[in-house]
Amino acid sequence: MVFGMGTVVIFLALLVFATGVMSRTVQRLLPDPEPEPANPAPTPIADTELIAVISAAIHQHRSRTK
Amino acid sequence: MVFGMGTVVIFLALLVFATGVMSRTVQRLLPDPEPEPANPAPTPIADTELIAVISAAIHQHRSRTK
Amino acid sequence: MVFGMGTVVIFLALLVFATGVMSRTVQRLLPDPEPEPANPAPTPIADTELIAVISAAIHQHRSRTK
Amino acid sequence: MENLLQLWSSSGLSQMTPGAAAMIAVGFGLLFLAVRKGFEPLLLVPIGFGGILANIPGAGLAYSAVENAILQGDAQLLMQLSAVLGLDPDAPVKALMEAAESAPAQVRSAAAAMAADAGFGNGMLYSFYSVAIATGVAPLLIFMGVGAMTDFGPLLANPRTLFLGAAAQFGIFATVLGAVSLSAFGIMDFSLADAAAIGIIGGADGPTAIYVSSVLAPDLLGPIAVAAYSYMALVPMIQPPIMRALTTEAERKIEMVQLRHVSQREKIVFPLVLLVLVALLLPDAAPLLGMFCFGNLMKECGVVDRLTDTAQNALINITTIFLGLSVGSKLVADKFLDINTLGILALGIVAFGIGTASGILMAKAMNRMGGTPLNPLIGSAGVSAVPMAARVSNKLGLEANPHNFLLMHAMGPNVAGVIGSAVAAGVMISLVGG
Amino acid sequence: MENLLQLWSSSGLSQMTPGAAAMIAVGFGLLFLAVRKGFEPLLLVPIGFGGILANIPGAGLAYSAVENAILQGDAQLLMQLSAVLGLDPDAPVKALMEAAESAPAQVRSAAAAMAADAGFGNGMLYSFYSVAIATGVAPLLIFMGVGAMTDFGPLLANPRTLFLGAAAQFGIFATVLGAVSLSAFGIMDFSLADAAAIGIIGGADGPTAIYVSSVLAPDLLGPIAVAAYSYMALVPMIQPPIMRALTTEAERKIEMVQLRHVSQREKIVFPLVLLVLVALLLPDAAPLLGMFCFGNLMKECGVVDRLTDTAQNALINITTIFLGLSVGSKLVADKFLDINTLGILALGIVAFGIGTASGILMAKAMNRMGGTPLNPLIGSAGVSAVPMAARVSNKLGLEANPHNFLLMHAMGPNVAGVIGSAVAAGVMISLVGG
Amino acid sequence: MENLLQLWSSSGLSQMTPGAAAMIAVGFGLLFLAVRKGFEPLLLVPIGFGGILANIPGAGLAYSAVENAILQGDAQLLMQLSAVLGLDPDAPVKALMEAAESAPAQVRSAAAAMAADAGFGNGMLYSFYSVAIATGVAPLLIFMGVGAMTDFGPLLANPRTLFLGAAAQFGIFATVLGAVSLSAFGIMDFSLADAAAIGIIGGADGPTAIYVSSVLAPDLLGPIAVAAYSYMALVPMIQPPIMRALTTEAERKIEMVQLRHVSQREKIVFPLVLLVLVALLLPDAAPLLGMFCFGNLMKECGVVDRLTDTAQNALINITTIFLGLSVGSKLVADKFLDINTLGILALGIVAFGIGTASGILMAKAMNRMGGTPLNPLIGSAGVSAVPMAARVSNKLGLEANPHNFLLMHAMGPNVAGVIGSAVAAGVMISLVGG
């Protein structure tokens, strides 16, 4: 069982090491591309769109509750 | 077959009896906790919340219909 | 392999023929019923309904995002 | 040229038989009823389509590897198979096919090994049937899903309606007697097990009928399933005349008192009460009613909503697809085109009628014995066919009295009918199959 | 009259044994804990319900066809089965049942053929168990789904927390030694394989425990699974006293620096790094960790979202239903009501305690060795029990210091604990099962 | 110490072979293509990952119990297995492995019993393969799902485009001839069945290729599936040069008349017409096209929407996960790293090229024969690779004429190509496998 526990610790120590190497490598060689400017702030919605949204919501609601 | 039909009737009669006992026991010993005041009457929604809701609905709608 | 290719072509030729016959038959004998006037133009929604819809949307949104 | 001949001899046209053609027509008929008439489409579309596939000549989709080897193997293979199955070297194909189904398990597995070595495999629909129905798992999963969709509230508010669900099962037992009598008079040829499986059609519950029939009479599963689902779809046509004939205008006008509120905890405990009764009294109904109670408990307990959602949707839908196609595999001509099928269809509708009548008469009897009066129209809902039969009760109630909303009242006997026919199924398996 | 006797003799009441009654009570107890107390309901509802079904007398739902034939067959069939299984004609039922499980594969298949010919079939829960657990597939699919729901971000931001996940596995190995000692002193009767399977309870990871136990000790799977999920649910009660005893007020107040941002690409590469290490060093952990990494890669790579969605929902839910019912099949009285079960429950809670303590002590030791200080409260999260253990760390941290949000910091050791116990599982299988 | 040696000898590093390392690299290559380049990620992520898992040394995930016993058993077990498999006691491992696959069914089941008694089990990926692919069920369910997502509207509006889908299958048959020639000249070593399975790559339809290959050449399934999906992903690179070379600027500018409206009822009847033709003429295509038509009928009939939804989502996703991992199990080094694999890859791309060219030339020929002119660019879409090939047609059309929207017009031949290659598959199975 000492061997068993030792194996677990050694395995995870290797994983700590490998993860460290991986993270540094990825950060240097493969940085994430510029994050896209997520969801832009919701702009005021025109009346027609409002109606459309609401009717979609109604429709959705009905199809759910039927 | 008479035995068969008899068994069905006796089984369901026992079930009527057991259900009655169960219902009375539960109502006495384990009444449902005070029902939470369900959905409170929809209060007037502030404009910001309205926008949030609508944008959520739009987003939902789009992610559905794409 | 010539037979193989020939079979494919003959099969699909028969399918072209059968499809043509089918389409003409269906169009003559089983025309689609008058299409229902889809979703009627969304009429102005009374205030109470609006509130109901919005609270449904909120509820839906919350139950989704919880 | 040889290739051409090979293609032609393996084509469907060259192998078509009148029986196969007739069964393909039956399959199209079922599709027509399902798509145009709205007859239980969730089951009859897969069943009808599976029936067509099963009868494609030369494809062997509904046959096991051994059956395919018998039907398509060369003379030498047939002789070897005859030897393994313990038949004469020149035994007819029909005898081989029967032996392939009824031989002892080790003989069948030796024959299967021989067919596999000769390159034959199980047909697709046969495989579906083996996994979905022969093991019983598909009807049980459907029952779990149905349980997860059932609201016992109306039943708990008025448990007396369980008697209506009991009475409507009389159709089942009367039909068994009918089937046994037909055989006694030599008109049909049903064993007691066959008769029991046929009777269950009167339970108006598709998965129960399939489950019982897979245990007691697998050969009759095709016509029994088709009859069960067809008649369930026909409930709005079959029941009203019987309901009108057995009730007076005054009875149909009876308004029922509003149902009491049923607490969530009662709904949680009820499936457990039912489970205990089943465990104590009728273990043979434990698979069906156990899965039903399990689905219902998942729904009502409120702490495993993601499992409930899956049981009500993905899992029951997947199961329905395979169940339907598997039932279709039993629509092969040589099993379906039989005088017995007509007998099954006739007995099935009789069972429906008797069940409907018994439910109504029981409601009238209960009114005579006193207590809050029941509108006898809800008695017919005891056959199950959820929720169609309850809707029929509601419709006739409204016709007689425009303020008479029976729907919720009829849901009580309606779900009681599901329990009732599952109990009847357990009784049948216990008496006949044990 | 004969019918009545037949029905009565096949009823549950006439066949009820005290053991079955006790196990049905245990099943209701598990349901109560799951529904009222919220103990891991996703698993304990199906397990509890399955346990009740398994013990319905006469239904035989948890038994194989051969076992059902032994329990319900007539004298002649029993003699034939004894002959096939290589026992005396008058061998007691208990010996037959054991032979039915432990005989060579070909003998078992001959006995199965004989039972099938006599009309006996596998019980529903036995079939579920065969497909879902005996093949190992259900725990693996759960692991895939868990992988598809796991965010390794906090772990990648602070990989040192992997050591906490390693330390907490000490509970596993200490428990194995404990189980072996108990057997050496003659107090219990566990083989080394049994001990290894019991130890894994200390990993606080249900599917891992079920997987290891299905490989090393199928007979103990019932109590092991029940112990694992029950103690996982009890983490908020078991851990806090140990955490308070082993840390000072000052240590609990340590605020941890905010975690760095982890890029998407690191998250994509990490499961592959883990997979390579597993492949190179510990192939016996490859099924568990391979499926875990697969699920995680599907989630992070972002190009197979529809598969990820299915792995996180429909597939894991379906698997959970069958896994739970299958575990329930191991709650039959004659397998569960055993002094060993008490030993398993006792050893399991010891394993939890030691794992919790080891995680905390490791955190304190790492603080002594320098580097950015860790709040030792996150050490206890190394046992896994995701995300409960991390929440417990967070709660105790907030008690000591209202500005101390440990949740994200504790998620690192928490998911490390999942990896750690899967590694420990591989080691066990390699050392004991190989 | 002994424990350490046991762990080391069971580790992957000590058992790693150059072949396994190379195949793990191939697996990572497939993942890279899928994740970074977007090559058919839904299939290539599971296939690539499965390929890595299959080659983890010592894990034996892709091997049956018997194969694992041969690879890891002791000398005595190997001698016993040799005896059962009918080989010399000192037969080399390679001979044993071959016998384990090709021995008669009863011998294989005796060997399996022996391996089970010695404690060996089927590897996880082997189990997935047995259930998902060896039975044929996974490709069929994918086909059902694809059917449930296919809109035949454009095809029905212009049924002549079926000829384009027919012509593009010429790549299949030319490739079969090529593979047979390569073998005749001794360059490769393909049987006729192998050649037929390889040819299907030219059908540009993954599930069809896997289905045919599982029936005719299971040993080549790995490279065939990889080639099929890789080339489908490469369609935007493979097709345009061929399309430009075979068409004139004027031809590419041809605008096509708008498609007529197709009624819902035509769409409902079409899958039934196709089914009848298959039933009458080509039963060997019935499983593939039957399930395809079934899925399409469910979608169009509009009365079983919940089944359609499941077929399009949960069911096809679950199947895709298992199909991909199962294909990965065929990427073990000793089956994949073979000169034949290079031949398959080379023949596959030739098949794609010929199919593309045939489709275009057919469109040009049809224009000469009169009728409403077709833009020959839509001919290339006849290879299938839905909807990629149609998008390529559209893109080249827009390049030549900014008002020329070919997408919907190309969808006709595109779905015709799916039917065409399924028909070709049926022809192959009928001619070669029968």
Ligand code: NA
């Ligand atoms: Na019923």
Ligand code: NA
């Ligand atoms: Na753990």
Ligand code: NA
């Ligand atoms: Na194609």
